Amino acid sequence: MSGAQWVDRFPGSSSVDDLNPDFAAKVGKFISAIRATGASVRVSATFRPKERAYLMHYSAAIAKGTIAAARVPRMDGVNIEWQHDSDKESQSAASSMAAGYRIVYPPALSSRHTEKAAIDMTITGLIGKTMKNASGEDIEIKNNEDIFSVGATYRVIKLVSDPQHWSDNGQ
Numbered sequence: 001m002s003g004a005q006w007v008d009r010f011p012g013s014s015s016v017d018d019l020n021p022d023f024a025a026k027v028g029k030f031i032s033a034i035r036a037t038g039a040s041v042r043v044s045a046t047f048r049p050k051e052r053a054y055l056m057h058y059s060a061a062i063a064k065g066t067i068a069a070a071r072v073p074r075m076d077g078v079n080i081e082w083q084h085d086s087d088k089e090s091q092s093a094a095s096s097m098a099a100g101y102r103i104v105y106p107p108a109l110s111s112r113h114t115e116k117a118a119i120d121m122t123i124t125g126l127i128g129k130t131m132k133n134a135s136g137e138d139i140e141i142k143n144n145e146d147i148f149s150v151g152a153t154y155r156v157i158k159l160v161s162d163p164q165h166w167s168d169n170g171q
Contacts, residue, residue: 011049037125056101
């Protein structure tokens, strides 16, 4: 049956080393440039197995009521039963899963995370500092848009609608 006990199955990663090598190198340089200013970076997610993405996606969708538990398609290798004795119980179990995953933004079923090309990170203490872009130029960081622009020079692209998400293509 679905519920919070599924959260620890199919664990994801928060290590930059688990990204594809090309993107990992770009992310590493971007993070180094941020930290060189004295600012902080906290990485919360990098690679996410497809099974975990499936569980996250459908737990959030059932919890929000955008899909009924009975209508969730099966996934090979994930022997979960989404439908409980009532819709209310199904939603409650899905809500406990979504809470356990600490979902901030509705998770995609297929994402750059499953392709090792995305990172969720929180950057703090950078506004008001000067950092180097990928060309080595000093850039004064006045706001988040400046951070996003500098990230793009490293080919680490911000998905503005998701507070933590960066990827190789902005998706």
